[in-house]
Amino acid sequence: MISLQFLGAAGTVTGSKYALTVGKHRIFIDAGLFQGTPEIAALNHQQLAVDPAQFEAALLTHSHVDHCGYLPRLVGDGFAGPIYCTSATKELTSLMLHDCAKLQLEESLAPLYGESEVARTIPLLKEVAYRRRLTVVPGIYATFHEAGHILGSAWLELELVENGETVRLVMSGDLGREDAPILKDPEPPVACDYLVVESTYGDRLHSTEPIGPRLIQIVHEAMDRGGVLIIPAFAVERSQELIYLLAELDPALPIFLDSPMAAQACQIFESHRQLFDQEARERSRLAGGLLAHRRLKICATSSQSRQIFQNRPPYIVISASGMLEGGRVLHHLRRSLSNPKDTILLVGYQAEGTRGAELLAGAESLELFGEEVPVRARVEFLDGLSGHADYAQINRWLQQLTEPPRQLFLVHGEPVSLKAQQTRINAWPGWSAEIASLNQLVILKED
Template identity: 40%
Template sequence: MNISFLGAAKTVTGSCYLVETKETKFLVDCGMFQGKANEVLLNTEEFSFNPGDLDFMLLTHAHIDHSGRIPKLHTDGFKGTVYATKPTVQLCGIMLPDSGHIQEMENEWTNRKRKRAGEPPVKPLYTLEEATDCLGLFKGVAYDEVISVSDDVRVRFKDAGHILGSAILEIWIRENNQETKVVFSGDLGNKGMPILRDPSIIGDTDYLIVESTYGDRLHTLKKETDKIERFISIISETISKGGNVVIPSFAVGRTQELIYDLNKHMDVFGDKVNEILNVPVYVDSPLATSATKIFRENLDCFDEEAKAYIANGDNPLDFPSLKFTQSPEESRKLNEKAESMIIISASGMCDAGRVKHHLKHNLWRKESTILFVGYQAEGTLGRKIQDGAKIVKLFGEEISVNARIESIDGFSGHADKEGLLSWIRSIGRKPKKIFVVHGEQGVAASFAQTITDELGLQCIVPSRGESYVISGGNIYEHVPSANARKRFRRLAVVEMLETLKEEFDELSEILKNDLKQEKSDVEIDEVAAKLKMVEKSIIEALK
């Protein structure tokens, strides 16, 4: 058996793993790269395998960083079945067409820019129609049932507690009259998350591929009441100043949990919550609106607490001041209103969607608050704001960041370091080897070392493009073909160029803003001299 790590290896996005046996070839996930410009470029690269040779695909959940390149996979020749839980199939039914629409809109903007520069147009990654076409490949499966997906491969989907329909994959592969078990954690949720069940316990495995998004840190607000109290205090303080609270949120998962928590704690925090609930709460994302309907159709996936609310006649995903906007016109009108409001809008990392308009209208306002409740990948607009950027660019315009910036990690859909360790610790028969993925490079390495130090288990942190052969209980690193090596080396150079471009752009913004301040002739000459040195170094390097 051979496992190739083609995405979410020393990075968080682009999950994609190719598994090859003597008889079968399949993918686990095929997600979109997000965040840094150099990583986003990877979406347009040709796959390092022939999609037409794949027998099937296993999808852990619907988030775009796990599912977003399935339409491209299909247009490039994949005709097999995509196995996923039934809620994941439903969610992909709205999320992939939405992604196709975004690709078309961004491509239209790109081509206008290229036309002005005298450059030929380019095609989108995929279209709305292509995204819709690939949905015919999906097949829904139930949790906890072992199914045969080929003569030599069986699989079972277990609840991962990350978003509705998310799954841990238990995969049994038979080769040479011997069965090997491989487990893919997918994205693991926190224990005690609203609506969802806790991540399932796995009895045993020979090899484990585990995520590490928060593998180097602990969520600060462990107690649910602490998390909600801080959430409500931030909102209350902002409203008292006449500002808006803008919450960038993933349309699927985090939005529904925020609605649930606001509804659930009406009685616990009394007047403060009632004050908030008199303020309109707008979910400004058509995708989130559709996803909330799908949540309401899958009550069997809810935890016991949520089921009890429903049994008592309460709708945990609704309350009187909650409003859903649909049209772009409704969305625009929100920024014309004078009264305070709470706006929950996608995308969660602020790189697309309506939230960018709300940021443009609120980032400069000292009385408003931008509240992050989910992970912000490196290179995203959300991460820049979270890390303290003083000025950001939105729709070609520089916007000062004067608003209050807050983050609450207790809402995260990812387990923290202790949660991940606890889950690995709970596995009955421990794995012979663990592959640590889905984490930024330093985080993945740190978590791998933590696993070894605390659990005594050996880990590998694969790089993108690396392959490993598992045979007879041993692991061998597989040397990729010359073409594959060339492709990944070329991509590495592209990454370096894009990183340099980002750093130069950031330096340029800093210097331009610095020069707006009152400067002496000597200080201006010093800046000019430094830039001359940089220019000279670049010219020398290119000779």
């Protein structure tokens, strides 16, 4: 029997986690944390529907915590197999997991794991090249393809063979936008029997407005007001993209990248130039580095971070976390949120239940370090920097298939978004889309 079980990102955006069974062989595909509201985060503490000790390997599409952050818990629960991923994913994941363990100890009364599980997980990460067919276990063959979502990200082509019969499965992982800065575009999908596709933006389209002019306008307005421009951004990918875009616009302002993790991620980016798109490779060659910019100051240590406050505004601070859930950005917010001269620029997806989502929805105050801080700063939102394709792009990606899959499963979206995509795709001749539910087990091939 060949089966796929949805252990996360089913009816919600986070917690991507799948159990794939071919005969007696079992592997995981992604193992991410649930994030967002307390109810969703509580799912991390529920007993997993499967026993990790019985799994032989794992495939990891990319290094976002909602795809890799549960791996150390699997290891803590007895999983000891290889975790296959691309080289950039391997490096970025070890960065993410150390950070995750730290956050858990700081924030959670019942951490899912600690540094010792992370230390046992990292040696299990095994590098695979893109477009190389890998034998994961007998009967499961995987090929990693460019997903254009974050450095090293992949969608997976899986050939599942049992008793001489082959089932083809494509797992989209998270798909990026066409023409995203730095990254190559997602590779088109391959013919398959089953396809699992993300629906983060199943009900929304990104703005078609070019990012550069809008970003420079926001920068100029912040400069005119003489205030600080704070850009909360994920330490990995979004921060590098912002630096890349700002370097091109060359604003006459100091730019501080205030995040030790972003600083390390910058080095990982610089060592993977072969993964950049042509423009980024060219710029990186000319400038002597992708992120080389004379006004950029990378603040890795906390004393470098504190020194930022000694500068006279205007200046720009890029700092994590992107949804204002933790990290150094909170210290910047504490100073700036109630200052009408300052600007907070939100640039990415803001998940339900996060401070970022509250701010975006027009909250009058935010809770920071146990205090309610009134929002008097200007709040801006820059669309088009999201790491996820919108539904039009996802659907263009799907429609490159000449034959529809037998069944398509929609995951990684809020309920409204999943429903919108389901309705749209089911209207295509020959297509059948189903919204996966948590712990649902789908038989891909009977005995």
